[in-house]
Amino acid sequence: DDSLDAFGVHGIGGTWGAVATGLFASTAVNPGGANGLFYGNPGQLTIQLAAVAVTWAIAIVGTLVILKVIGLFARLCASEEEQDTGLDITQHGEDAYTDFVVTAASFSIPESSAAKVSAGAVKTV
Incomplete structure (x- = not known):
């Protein structure tokens, strides 16, 4: 149950934001950054996708650990x-x-x- 829609806002929105950065990033907007896929740098999309995968893994494992610890002391x-x-x-x-x-x-x-x-x-x- 996600009554505050945290997954929809942070999980889906954050994932799309990270992937979109790999697609649309441009040094014309941020000279200190890198171009994305649509500006000739497919490597940036790869980096963003890897970051999304690591973030999801940490979030899932971290959440399961927290739930197990709480479950030792209280009903979930x-x-x-x-x-x-x-x-x-x-x-x-x-x-x-x-x-x-x-x-x-x-x-x-x-x-x-x-x-x-x-x-x-x-x-x-």
Whole structure:
């Protein structure tokens, strides 16, 4: 669960930024840098792709190590009961969406708008 969309923003966005640097880098913009693939330097794209691979490896291994260490001292998953009750209540002691309560009444049709049907009109098969 990535409720803050950290993976989408940092993982995907960061990966694209690094790869795009290898494609679009130009010494016209940064004289101290290097040109990218589209400016005649395919080696820069290779460097950027290698950097992305190393970054992903470090991030994955580091995350797994951190999760294992935390798992030694605390649960990493909420119990089935906590999930059914709602994590806002079981973890934080409050209801996050007090205005949004689904009840059977939410799905009932008011008598005034219900179609009038005579008793003999409905046939049970």
